[in-house]
Every structure is written in C-alpha cells, then in structure tokens.
Amino acid sequence: MKTLTTLTIIILFPFCLLGQTIIKGKVTNKNNEALPGVNIFIEGTYEGTSSSVNGEFQFQTELTGSHQLAFQSVGFKKELHTVSLEGNEIVINTSLKEAIDQMKAVTITAGGMEASDVKKAVVLKPIDIVTTPSAIGDIVGAFQTLPGTSNVGNDGRLFVRGGDASETAIFIDGLKVNNAFGTTANNVPSRTRFSPNMFKGSFFSTGGYSAEYGQALSSALVLNSIDMPVRSQADISLMSLGGGVSQTLVGKRNSISANANFFDLGPYQNLINQNFDWERAPHSWDASILGRQQWGNSGMLKAFFQTESSGMEIWQAEPGELGRGDLIKINNNYNVGQLSFKQIKNEEWSFKGGLSYTLNNDQFDLGGLKVEQKTQLFHAKGVAIRDFSDAFSTKIGVETFWNKYDEALLDENQSRGFEDPQANAFVESDYYISNDLILRGGLRAGYSNLINEQWLDPRASLSYKFQHEGQISLAYGKFSQLAESKYRVVNNSIGNTEATHYILNYFIHKNSRTFRAEAFHKDYDNLLTFDGADMNLSSISLNGFGKASGFDVFYRDRKSIKNTDFWITYSFVDSKRKFAHYESEVQPSFAPKHNASLVVKHFVSSLNSQFGGSFSVNDGFAYTNPNFEGEQNQRTKSFQSLSLSWSYLPKPNLIIHFACNNVLGRENQFGFDYANQVNEQGIFASSPVGQAAPRFLFLGVFLTLSTDKNANQLNNL
Structure with a gap:
C-alpha cells in the first residue's frame, strides 16, 4: 500500500x-x-x-x-x-526608486533663509524679532543681525551684499508693498511700518531667490501673516515712546484683529540729549485691521488694511556755516490695502494670489521750498501649483503692476509724473531626482509699457543632501529692476538695471543647531549714473557697472547652553561699483567689507526673566574726502554697538521689557558731510554723520486681557 x-x-x-x-x-x-x-x-x-x-x-x-x-x-x-x-x-x-519624503528630503537653501512654522530650519520667528535687543521690535533691525547684511545706522533700511537699500523688495503674503519704510530726513534712520506681531514667518533671500519675485537686484524679504490667532484677546501697550491697543476676536472659521498705535519721541528726546537739532521730534499714529476667513477644508481668505500719518521737523546745519541751518519739515500719509487667498483644491492642485494697493503721500518743506511726492502701486497676482507626482511640481503665475508717481513744487505750481503698467509671468519647477537631490529651474518675464521694453530672467538651483544631513546647494539667477521713481520721473525712458548672481551654499540643521556657510558673486550691469554736480539730474543714464564677491557664515545654537539661544554671524563682501554720482568703480559708502554680530538670549526661570545681548561690528564706512584726491578715499572708524535687554513676566499676562542700544555710548560715525566750496583756509569744511544720540533707551509694559489669564502677547508668535 x-x-x-x-x-x-x-x-x-x-x-x-x-x-x-x-x-x-x-x-x-x-x-x-x-x-x-x-x-x-x-x-x-x-x-x-x-x-x-x-x-x-x-x-x-x-x-x-x-x-x-x-x-x-x-x-x-x-x-x-x-x-x-x-x-x-x-x-x-x-x-525600486526612493519615494520623496518631504520631511526628510533635501531643500533649496542657496541664498534663502526661511523662518516659518512648517520648515525644519527656522532662522528668525516673530518672537526672535521682538526679543532681539538691538532691533527694538523693528523687523529689519533683527534681520540686520543675519549674514549678508550691513548695519547702516544712519539709514535703517536693509542693505544686502554690497547692494543699495533700494535693491531689496518687501512682500506681504506674496504681494509687493511700496514705501515699506517710514519717510524720514537725510541721515535720520527709518523703520519698517509693520508690526512683527502680525507675521507667522518670513523668507529672507540674500540672493538667488525664486522666479515668483522680481524687481529687486539684491534681495527679497517675504513676510507671511498669521493664518489664525490662538484665541480672542485684547492687548494694551504702554511704552516710553507712546502706546497702543489691539483687539482680536476668533470664531470657529474666522477672526479679526484691529490695532491702533501712537508714537511721539518728543518727551523722550527732551529728557535724553540728542545729536540732532529737533524743532518737532518724530511723531506718528497708525491703525490697521486684518480679517481672516476659512472656506472649505483648505482655503483661506485674508483682508488687510493699514493707514498711517507721521511727521517731523529738524534743523540741518551746513558744514562750515554758523547757525542752525535749514529747517526741514516732513509730513507723510500712508495707506495700504491687501486681499489675498490660498486654496488647496486637491492632492494635485493649489492656488494663491491676491490684490494690493499702496498710496504714499509726502510733503516736504526744504528750507522754504515746498515739495509734494505721491506714489501709487497696484499689484494683482495669481499663482497655480501642480504636483504631477511626489517628485515633480510646477508653479506658474501671472501678475501685473501699475505704478504711478507724481511730484510738484507747490509754490511754483510746477509738476511732473509718469504711469507705468507692467505685465509679468513666471514659471518654476522642482524636480526631486531623489530624497538627496533636487533641481529647481525658473523663468521670469516682464514688460514695461512706459519704456516699451521686455526682459527675461532665468534662474536655477541644485541641492544635494549628504548622509550626515548636511546639504550643499548651487544657485544662479538673473535679476532685473527698474530705477527708483524719483529718477524715472526725470527721464521716463530709463530701462532696467541688471544683476547676475552665483551662489555656493552649505547648510545643516541638527539637534537644535544650525550652521550655514555661503560664497557668492554678483555682476551688475546698466547701473544708474548721474553727474553729482547736476542738481536737476538731467544727466541720468544707465552707464554704471559693478560687482560684489564674498562669503558669510551663520551659526545658531539652542542646545549647548541650557535655557540659552544664541547666533553668530560673519560676512565678508568686496563690493565695487560705478553708479550714482561715482565717477569710477569704487567701494560704496553703504558696504563695509567686514560685518559681524552676536545675539544671545538666556532665560532664568526663577526670575521669570529673559536677558538678552547683541553686539554688532564692522570695519567702517568708506567716504570721499574732497580735500584729498580720488573717490571713497577714506574710511570711518569701526562701527561697534552693544545692546542689552531684559524681559520680565511678573504675571503670565503681563510683560515688562527694557532695552538699551549702544550701552557703551560709542560715538559711531557713518561718514561726513562736506561744504560745496573751500573756506578761507582752502579746505572743504565737514561735519560728521552720526547717531541721533549716544544711547537709545526703551521701556514697554504689555498687558493682555483674555478669558485665559495665562495668555500674553507672545502666544501668537
């Protein structure tokens, strides 16, 4: 069997x-x-x-x-x-091919420093801005501690890698904002108009930025407003310079925030000796409202409006002349309105865009000469993003700008101006070859109706991630920018200035530590030039050129020292250009070769206090002394400034903040003003361009009222 x-x-x-x-x-x-x-x-x-x-x-x-x-x-x-x-x-x-894990995949880092709640490598959040001692709550003041920037204390705007402040564009929720800095007198520093409390994050590019943004030769600063506040609350601010109130109401799918502020430096400057001769110290008021509405599962609509009025009167003496000089009076009225949206339609498509309008009106009394300048900007933008797969996506967009500028001599009844409608389109694609390698290519096209000129700017980036999580990036880009309105109104036919960027970047973020090193080179073409002795600027042309090369290093550490966050920055930039009134290719006055900063913040829980310190230094500013041959033939002494701050929370809903800039009282100088003619001794008399005062003190008390007694103004940051 x-x-x-x-x-x-x-x-x-x-x-x-x-x-x-x-x-x-x-x-x-x-x-x-x-x-x-x-x-x-x-x-x-x-x-x-x-x-x-x-x-x-x-x-x-x-x-x-x-x-x-x-x-x-x-x-x-x-x-x-x-x-x-x-x-x-x-x-x-x-x-098998690797799937693209967005949390682990390589990202483009060349030229860009991103700070938001969704990125792995946060650089500066809004809370970093308001607690940086040297910034005194100013957005740009905090960014001046980052690599690639120069601290030009008599201006206050953002100077990046040898570029003029006009070469940096500022965007809110993707829409361009004109006149983002307050109007001020010559050699009196300005500040940004917007509170850091309204923003959840930022993207600050020191070069090589996305094809989505244009009309900026050096840098783009993109600020993104908070999507939805944490809770309903009221905030009261009492400061040595003024005060403010705000109210936020939050519903299930919508919210509204209203703010009003008043500032007057008069009482403060009557107590603290000033280097400026004020007839009426700077003063201003502003009011803003920001509404948000969610729709569907992934849509957001935001409406923002801000209005502001400010003024100042200052005596500015002429070098070598007796007396107080000329009385300069400035009155400014500013309005900005925006409507923006974003919508994720499905796993493949998402959309964003909006409308914005900016109106800035300045009235000057320049020693009896009354001048009015009016600037208007309308911006409309639409962007579609298509994810074809987890490895390939494309962003395509169109936008239009309408620029209008008018200026007038009021007593002489003379005026001039121009209008310039512009059309722009851009496309940009990201291709993840693997989790370790990404390629980005973009193209931006523009057209100006006023000059009947077209331009095309290609941009590209490549980034590779090593096994130790560090990554290296390369970036190239061409950037175009029309001249400032005050020059275009003189000569309407002026076209674009141009810059070409080359960037090599290494970046790693691990264990709450960030290290970033970047080398760069920029070539400038068609820079604006004019004869410095030509008061009417009739000699304006695009005959200038230049270059800027260098490197910068950034290190931030939140782990090595308990309860301590610090960052160190060093930048070297060799910038030379023939532009403006310069007759040869020289180092511009706003571009020191060596810039460094240190920011330290330490929290002492037993005292409910955060102590902060920041130190900034550069090797001085080049300037032209007409008593010697050549241009930019001398340099000021090294700029140095130590700032300290103390933030105290006696109660969870009460913050007391004290800060002091330039604690050591160093007499920093940014250059010299010279007389137009020699004196009896045969020399050009001069007067230094310095700070408003040896030190600047700030004291603020911030109270939050809400049903949650533990809430304070830092919750939304």
Missing part, C-alpha cells in the same frame, strides 16, 4: 503543478544593493511574499491571466509590473 501511495504521488505531481505559476526574482535599490522586507504581491489579492535578507523572493500562484505584480516598501515608490500567469516560471529583477 505504501508503495502504491508513493507511486500515485509521483504520477500525479506534474498534474498538481499544472495551472500554477512560479514568480521569483530579486529587489535592489538604485545602488544595486539588496532590499530586504519588500512586500511583493498580486494586486487585489493576498497572494505574495516578502524579499529575503539578500533581496530575493519566490512564491507560487494558481491565478491565471494578466495581473499586476506590486513591489512596495516604506521609503520607496510603489512599482507595478504586468505579468501573464500561464503556469510558467516568471523571473523579475527590479530596482
């Missing part, structure tokens, strides 16, 4: 295999390394197996016909192979 059973099995075995298919093979990665644990199965069934430690697999199936054989593993793209099951043996050797 046993022999018969064995014989039966031997006879019937071939017939048992009839209709069964054997599927086998090997699974590897792109480097031809074996992949163990890969799930291999026939789609829609439970039939399959897993690869062994050496990547090999084998299983049998009684299914027949055409089917999809799936290969699936965490971290890799699912792969499908069509197989015909006919009772035969099928051998499939395949190599």
